[in-house]
Amino acid sequence: MTTDFLPQITGSFANPASENPTVAMIEAAYKHHNLHFRYLNCEVTSENLKSAVEGAKAMGWTGFNCSIPHKVDVIEYLDGLGESAKLIGAVNTIVKRGDQWIGENTDGKGFVKAMKEVVDPKGKKITLFGAGGAARAVAVEMALAGAKEILIVNRSKERGNVVAKLVSQNTGAQSSYVPWTQNYSIQPDSDIVINATSIGLFPNVDDKLDINFDSIFPQMVVADGIHNPPLTHFLKTAISKGCKTVNGLQMLVNQGVIGVKYWTNVDVDPTVMHQKLTHVLGID
Known part of the structure; x- marks a missing residue:
């Protein structure tokens, strides 16, 4: 994949799937708002976590999500944590701020x-x-x-x-x-x-x-x-x-909205993400 037209990309350290609901709803938001970002789904084993984080930094990613079982282990490869992430002791969203990589937790x-x-x-x-x-x-x-x-x-x-x-x-x-x-x-x-x-x-x-x-x-x-x-x-x-x-569906959408805001500084339309998510889950 070329990134010549993409100044920044986001990634997800999770298990790949034919149509991952989170990937689908965030990609829908990028498309709707004409944002030059991509949200990629990458499978990363525990032993390769450090290399994956270093790779994201080297490739100029603006941030990434991190799922179980990496939410705690990834912290040692970051430069700092947000207020609530520090209390929770786990992160699911990493964002580049200046030259630092900061862990946040959008679950709550x-x-x-x-x-x-x-x-x-x-x-x-x-x-x-x-x-x-x-x-x-x-x-x-x-x-x-x-x-x-x-x-x-x-x-x-x-x-x-x-x-x-x-x-x-x-x-x-x-x-x-x-x-x-x-x-x-x-x-x-x-x-x-x-x-x-x-x-x-x-x-x-x-x-x-x-x-x-x-x-x-x-x-x-x-x-x-x-x-x-x-x-x-x-x-x-x-x-x-x-x-x-x-219900948890709106909570999941809100997490995505907050994550995209961290990465792009854009407030995306949650309705677009909600519609795509319900379609992928087969509940629309």
Whole structure:
């Protein structure tokens, strides 16, 4: 591929696919806005990660995404981290700023942006299911957005406590670990309830959260980080109870919008990306 007409390109360190949803939606945004950028999908093994990063720098890339399992290991090859990425301890977006390569994390940022379209997290009490990488990113960003309290509901006490302490010690929000017991009942004064686990993700769409669904009340805003399907069992149940909801599809689009902004300094139209993403996923 020639880059004579492309002053900068972006790349994705991920597994190649015939039509990767993220690649498709970002390429659609580039085309729509007539941006001379390309978004490439590259498979990189752990032992070749350092060489891949050096290659991106040598080829004049403006940045790249980094997926599992490289989100933590890539940090040692960067020059610095953004505020939330530093707290989260993982990056998924790298951007060139001057002569430095800075790691950012758009996972939680995309989530908060989608959430704010429904409700402002500021001053809210949040129940968050999960304590993995996605939950960690969401917890940090919701705290930085002004959440008052975040309950980390998780099976593993050790992992749950790590996330709770991270939030409490580094942000203005209070956070505590709550054991995820069988048929868990959501605390009734929760303003926002979030699933940050993979439960219900395609193809296991019939999997259900082990919670008491009668503890979901209409005044709660319910969100699910899963983008496929966009309407999980969790969200369908919340809708049936009269709750406002936020789905993972818009969160994924928002992550892409934020990433493109980092690389190009252009605010792209999220509608274009959303339409392409739903088409590729076969849900339009």
